Amino acid sequence: MLDIxxxxxxxxxxxxxxxxxxxxxxxxxxxxxPVENGGxxxxxxxxxxxxxxxxxxxxxxxxxxxxxxxxxxEPGDGVVIRIRDISVTSIATASGxxxxxxxxxxxxxxxxxxxxxxxxxxxxxxxxxxxxxxVKCDACGNTVKPFEIVHGYTxxxxxxxxxxxxMPKQAAETIARDAHHYAALPDQSVQHPILTYAPSDMPxxxxxxxxxxxxxxxxxxxxxxxxxxxxxxxxxxxxAPHEYAITAEQLAEHKTDGHMDIDAVRPGAVxxxxxxxxxxxxxxxxxxxxxxxxxxxxxxxxxxxSVTLQVEVLKDYPIDGPVLFPLLEDLPPLARPFxxxxxxxxxxxxxxxxxxxxxxxxxxxxxxxxxxxxxxxxNGLERAAKLLDMSVPEVRNRATINGAIEIGRAPGVVxxxxxxxxxxxxxxxxxxxxxxxxxx
Numbered sequence: 414m415l416d417i418x419x420x421x422x423x424x425x426x427x428x429x430x431x432x433x434x435x436x437x438x439x440x441x442x443x444x445x446x447p448v449e450n451g452g453x454x455x456x457x458x459x460x461x462x463x464x465x466x467x468x469x470x471x472x473x474x475x476x477x478x479x480x481x482x483x484x485x486x487e488p489g490d491g492v493v494i495r496i497r498d499i500s501v502t503s504i505a506t507a508s509g510x511x512x513x514x515x516x517x518x519x520x521x522x523x524x525x526x527x528x529x530x531x532x533x534x535x536x537x538x539x540x541x542x543x544x545x546x547x548v549k550c551d552a553c554g555n556t557v558k559p560f561e562i563v564h565g566y567t568x569x570x571x572x573x574x575x576x577x578x579x580m581p582k583q584a585a586e587t588i589a590r591d592a593h594h595y596a597a598l599p600d601q602s603v604q605h606p607i608l609t610y611a612p613s614d615m616p617x618x619x620x621x622x623x624x625x626x627x628x629x630x631x632x633x634x635x636x637x638x639x640x641x642x643x644x645x646x647x648x649x650x651x652x653a654p655h656e657y658a659i660t661a662e663q664l665a666e667h668k669t670d671g672h673m674d675i676d677a678v679r680p681g682a683v684x685x686x687x688x689x690x691x692x693x694x695x696x697x698x699x700x701x702x703x704x705x706x707x708x709x710x711x712x713x714x715x716x717x718x719s720v721t722l723q724v725e726v727l728k729d730y731p732i733d734g735p736v737l738f739p740l741l742e743d744l745p746p747l748a749r750p751f752x753x754x755x756x757x758x759x760x761x762x763x764x765x766x767x768x769x770x771x772x773x774x775x776x777x778x779x780x781x782x783x784x785x786x787x788x789x790x791x792n793g794l795e796r797a798a799k800l801l802d803m804s805v806p807e808v809r810n811r812a813t814i815n816g817a818i819e820i821g822r823a824p825g826v827v828x829x830x831x832x833x834x835x836x837x838x839x840x841x842x843x844x845x846x847x848x849x850x851x852x853x
Contacts, residue, residue, distance in 0.1 A: 424449040424484045430456035432601050436473030439636040440690040447482035454481050454722045457599045460715035461627055461699025463607035466560045467548055469536050473638030474523030476604050480632045480694030483724050490688040491730030495723040499624045499680050501574045503716035505588050505595040507607045509565020510710045522559035524638045525655040530555040543589040543611050565612025577620045585613040597717040623703045625679035630671020630686045632694025643672040644782030645825030670734045670782050675821035676704050677739035683850055685736040707820045727842050732796045737778040738850045745817035748776045748830045750851050774832040775847035783825045790818055793829035801837040
């Protein structure tokens with residue numbers, strides 16, 4: 414099968430991704446693939462957040478996979494991404510609540526780290542020893558730390574990757590001395606493992622594992638630092654002093670909201686992402702071992718892992734942001750499909766009041782992003798209204814009596830989740846996805 418958009422390249426049934434970006438999602442860079450419509454993407458992912466955050470050469474705060482071209486995907490379409498598998502390969506990780514020391518960045522420590530001693534922007538660095546001062550500038554030899562851990566932990570996972578426990582100081586330091594091994598960093602990753610910092614402020618705490626992808630989506634239509642491909646973090650680019658500065662209007666136009674940190678983006682879920690560049694450019698990363706709603710510490714347990722996705726083009730996708738079909742168990746109680754017993758009771762009640770036919774519905778979760786949670790809710794409500802051709806007040810009512818507003822990440826990623834009319838979902842090509850996902 415030839416890629417009709419590039420007849421010199423043969424579309425592949427599956428593409429294996431081993432490489433990473435320099436933390437910038439750039440539509441001008443070549444994509445891997447192409448993979449055929451309906452094909453499979455298999456990737457080894459590197460930890461997001463902390464490792465890249467202490468690696469000044471990286472320009473976005475994460476280290477995501479090289480994007481993959483999908484045959485037939487055009488701007489204005491969507492890509493249906495079915496998450497077949499997510500497996501954690503890290504043995505251990507470290508994380509915690511952060512602060513940004515003064516002088517180590519040009520406006521934004523995620524995007525423009527600098528050495529305050531030799532004034533090098535995005536300096537090459539190396540690791541000497543362990544601890545919070547271990548990352549050194551290659552040019553002048555001084556410490557470069559755009560971020561510090563205010564209160565943190567090192568956690569080791571069991572062999573089944575179901576549970577873990579946080580380490581005391583001596584164990585954390587032992588792990589730090591062999592950080593690449595314990596992080597299971599992919600060969601092409603360039604980040605300094607955060608395990609190097611050896612945080613141990615919260616030892617002997619048991620944790621559960623529930624892995625998901627914090628980054629999953631399509632390439633934006635202008636170069637964006639990867640962690641800023643969303644309405645909340647992206648707001649830091651507006652009027653910024655570095656070369657990735659954009660306007661609020663440009664951010665709204667170009668972003669695809671691939672950085673969601675929504676814990677329901679896990680095996681079995683289906684994500685529909687907007688296409689803003691030819692070929693879509695599906696990428697992923699920032700795998701988390703687990704996270705509570707809101708990621709309120711700012712960071713969680715970032716891990717290496719392997720991911721398998723199946724992708725399919727959805728023509729004429731009507732909104733500019735993601736839609737999620739979570740696992741049934743991840744839905745809010747009021748947004749779950751009615752059981753046969755519940756429906757039978759409602760039918761008897763409806764018959765009493767001479768209602769001839771009940772609405773058929775299915776769960777849907779529309780993602781909203783913005784600088785604040787209140788604005789993100791408005792964004793999600795407006796997207797849902799546009800998607801389903803209904804008013805915002807109607808979406809508010811449905812999300813209140815048949816759903817919920819869920820927080821993906823503070824300060825500004827939410828899910829507007831509710832039972833939507835199936836006939837409206839059918840009109841935008843999402844009805845059969847819902848039927849298959851929830852066995853309707």
